Amino acid sequence: xxxxxxLANMVGSLVKSGAVAALDVKPDGAxxxxxxxxxxxxxxxxxxxxxxxxxxxxxPAQSQANGGKIKAQMDAMVNAGIMDPTHRDTMNAVxxxxxxxxxxxxxxxxxxxxxxxxxxxxxxxxxxxxxKLAAANIDPFNQVGNGNSR
Amino acid sequence: xxxxxxxxxxLDNVYVVCNNPVADGGLSAIxxxxxxxxxxxxxxxxxxxxxxxxxxxxxxxxxVILLASEMSRNTRCA
Numbered sequence: 001x002x003x004x005x006x007l008a009n010m011v012g013s014l015v016k017s018g019a020v021a022a023l024d025v026k027p028d029g030a031x032x033x034x035x036x037x038x039x040x041x042x043x044x045x046x047x048x049x050x051x052x053x054x055x056x057x058x059x060p061a062q063s064q065a066n067g068g069k070i071k072a073q074m075d076a077m078v079n080a081g082i083m084d085p086t087h088r089d090t091m092n093a094v095x096x097x098x099x100x101x102x103x104x105x106x107x108x109x110x111x112x113x114x115x116x117x118x119x120x121x122x123x124x125x126x127x128x129x130x131x132k133l134a135a136a137n138i139d140p141f142n143q144v145g146n147g148n149s150r
Numbered sequence: 151x152x153x154x155x156x157x158x159x160x161l162d163n164v165y166v167v168c169n170n171p172v173a174d175g176g177l178s179a180i181x182x183x184x185x186x187x188x189x190x191x192x193x194x195x196x197x198x199x200x201x202x203x204x205x206x207x208x209x210x211x212x213x214v215i216l217l218a219s220e221m222s223r224n225t226r227c228a
Contacts, residue, residue, distance in 0.1 A: 032178075051164060051183055056165070056167065057181070070175075072206055073201070081197070082193070
């Protein structure tokens, strides 16, 4: 399962549980979470002045859930009482998943190796310059010189 | 000329989205309650100002947020 669909599944279950009213992923990869009470709850909601001071947060495309400025901002808002701690926890979980879906996999880079040409006896084929140095009994990796080419 | 109103998007009768005018690596938007009054409003605004002093919010983003938090009061006085 791709990490992008993992994010979609996570969002779906969060919305279903009521933790998040909506999550919007912009074309540029920015993510906005909406924690406002849903319509059902809004009918019984307390007066608007008693509702939370903040009820949604947006993060840019290139962001990380752990560490960094966003975490510091959320911690400061929670400590000041203007952000719900559960909103911060939900944000961190979604951001972590979002970051994973944004980061390209490097698995193929670790397994790809440039094939080495070999001759009929199985020995690596040297490049022209390296072959000339070897023929002259010069170790190509331990040359001492004045920087001029031979 | 910077106009903080351009960065405010109404959502419903209570909340608006305050978009960050500065791409500073932090939050790009915050949904703010425009109906806060009295002590709650003062606490909220003081918290935002402290975050500017602590370099967590840019002054421009704070200006957008503070304007949004007073929108209902400005509407009542108008």
